Amino acid sequence: MSDSTAAGQEPVTADRLAHRVPDLGALQLLIAIARLGSLGRAARELGITQPAASSRVRAMERQLGVALVDRSPRGSKLTDAGALVTDWARRIVEAAEAFDVGAQALRDGRDKRLRVAASMTIAEYLLPGWLIALRHERPGTAVQLLAGNSQFVAERLLADAVDLGFVEGLTVPSGLTGVVIARDHLVVVAAPTHPWARRRRPLDPEELARTPLILREHGSGTRQVLDAALGGLADPLLELASTTAVKASAVSGAGPSVLSELAVGEELAARRLVRVPVDGVPLDRALRAVWRVGHRPVGPARDLLSLTRAG
Amino acid sequence: MSDSTAAGQEPVTADRLAHRVPDLGALQLLIAIARLGSLGRAARELGITQPAASSRVRAMERQLGVALVDRSPRGSKLTDAGALVTDWARRIVEAAEAFDVGAQALRDGRDKRLRVAASMTIAEYLLPGWLIALRHERPGTAVQLLAGNSQFVAERLLADAVDLGFVEGLTVPSGLTGVVIARDHLVVVAAPTHPWARRRRPLDPEELARTPLILREHGSGTRQVLDAALGGLADPLLELASTTAVKASAVSGAGPSVLSELAVGEELAARRLVRVPVDGVPLDRALRAVWRVGHRPVGPARDLLSLTRAG
DNA sequence: ATGTGGACATAAGCTGGCGTTATGAGTGAC
DNA sequence: GTCACTCATAACGCCAGCTTATGTCCACAT
Secondary structure, X not given: OOOOOOOOOOOOOOOOHHHHOOOHHHHHHHHHHHHHOOHHHHHHHHOOOHHHHHHHHHHHHHHHOOOOEEEEOOEEEEOHHHHHHHHHHHHHHHHHHHHHHHHHHHHOOOOOOEEEEEOHHHHHHHHHHHHHHHHHHOOOOOEEEEXXXXXXXXXXXXXXXXXXXXEEEOOXXXXXXXXXXXXXXXXXXXXXOOHHHHOOOOEOHHHHHHOOEEEEOOOOHHHHHHHHHXXXXXXXXXXXXXXXXXXXXXXXXXXXEEEEHHHHHHHHHOOOOEEEOEOOOOOEEEEEEEEXXXXXXXXXXXXXHHHHOOO | OOOOOOOOOOOOOOOOHHHHOOOHHHXXXXXXXXXXXXXXXXXXXXXXXXXXXXXXXXXXXXXXXXXXXXXXXXXEEEOHHHHHHHHHHHHHHHHHHHHHHHHXXXXXXXXXXXXXXXXXXXXXXXXXXXXXXXHHHOOOOOEEEEEOOHHHHHHHHHOOOOOEEEEEEOOOOOOEEEEEEEEEEEEEEEOOOOHHHHOOOOEOHHHHHHOOEEEEOOOOXXXXXXXXXXXXXXXXXXXXXXXXXXXXXHHOOOOOEEEEHHHHHHHHHOOOOEEEOEOOOOOEEEEEEEEEOOOOOOOHHHHHHHHHOOO
8 A cells, every 4th residue: 555645745756856956055056156157256155165165066067967067267157057057046045045034933932023923825925035035124133933823813913922913814803903915816726738727718606616626624714715705615626734735736737726826826927837717706815914903013023014015 | 355246146145054944855854744644654755764754853843943743652743833844845845846857857968868959938947847747747758958049949959959949939930830838928027115016007118118127138038028129228227147136136126127927926926026017018929839840749749748738 | 488376176084964773662452 | 461553762884075285277467
């Protein structure tokens, strides 16, 4: 039986992805070389010595089987392949930076700095970007992040356990005020191979309601909005515990899904998923920054808030 | 002088990102634990022993300062923080998978398998996704990837050095035929703090032409389309060598930019960039799969082609 | 022609992280 | 009580990657 890997989960690419992809340090080195035009300068910037950089680049080239850097006594420049690889590398590093600020925010609970509570979708997709921006504007701001559903956010705010909250949903919990910082649109998506992908006439609510969909589990904010929009009639083909798992299944063609635009922005742009037009289903919700009535955000909370108020 | 890090380049987050972000193996382990509900099973799946997995998770928790996994004699489950971290981890792993297939395609030149030439934008943003899909459908297909401009792609096809080409642009090079597989829209984007971000009335061509923009260097496909659309009048505020550098500058608020929708999909979804409406500027181009007249794609080339023909 | 300096390569040695095997210990089912 | 499962701990070995110390090449200035 081994483990029968449920539905369209991870097909476990291969056993040693980590051995075929250089580590973060190496990727950063490559990016630094692209920018600085010299192995040695790049090494210095990363706080290692030039021979170390030289050997890492060599190792990377051996690992990938492609020449990445044109060395010359006058400096180093990326090859064409190197430039392409470097752009792919940047996306890994960006994801790692988002991970880093997120993790830091999750940890920094001990210090009594800026404390934030956010709903899952916001914590996952929006907050890391805001925190990266915040770090640029106010370096040294330590943020603590708590993630949960709307009631949890409200409870933390009312208990004065956090300074600022972010919720997605139709209403503002009582005792709180806030501003709408963006709108989130749920979108119906399907793999490009799915019949719906070629569809031009919008779906109507009944058709959506009677088609089995890949969905998050009950209780997730996304699911709530969908159930409300369809009158509780969504028909799950598959219920998965994480947004990413849902995406992966949808991309692999297991079926259509309904997801936040935030979660599938990249997949839509890259045509791994296609948006299916829908009519007459209110798949919209506001994203709000909220705080306790009478406790207008000040200091770091105000800084963070102002970063978010523009979309 | 140290190094005066040009424009809005990398502000070098901090010196040891790699020391604050677990490596790929650890992230994959975490993802596997989330899916399988057990340290030991996850270890087995990754081909390591249970004590190794135990120690890695411990190390990760120490590194991040957050409890990630709830261990019990009945199995292991992620904590709330762990679930959030795991979702961030998935994005790193996805980027790494895209890197991996791309790099593999770049290398596999020796074998005479499927050889593909593509323009930069396609090679960077679309091909990795297609190749991941191709690997699922036809495991073991070795792909060689060459990236260059349209003339280069045409030349390789005509010389029979590649089996399939992908170009972005208004015309099909002579001697080739092909099909439109998608449309790429260039979009005007600005940081949410930029005045244009709040704009509702569309920009007109003159206004766009007289505003200094952050752009790729001359000769890039994106730049060509923009120059053509504006009659060669684009006014560069900054000319950078990579799409990612342009994005980073735009996000940091250095100025507005014009970029492919493919490149900024995620930034738009996460509101790190805002799309600015434009009127009367033809910022559209077709993405085409092309091949030599009379050499209809067969075999693996046909497989790949069919994967792309749905957006 | 001839230094001189910057940039990359090579060599030798050290260290630490991560892996292994072998074992202990808690919990629930029968 | 014993089995079957979980995770933790301990002792040890290996290899990747770092450092320091050098060598080589080339461009440019003198």
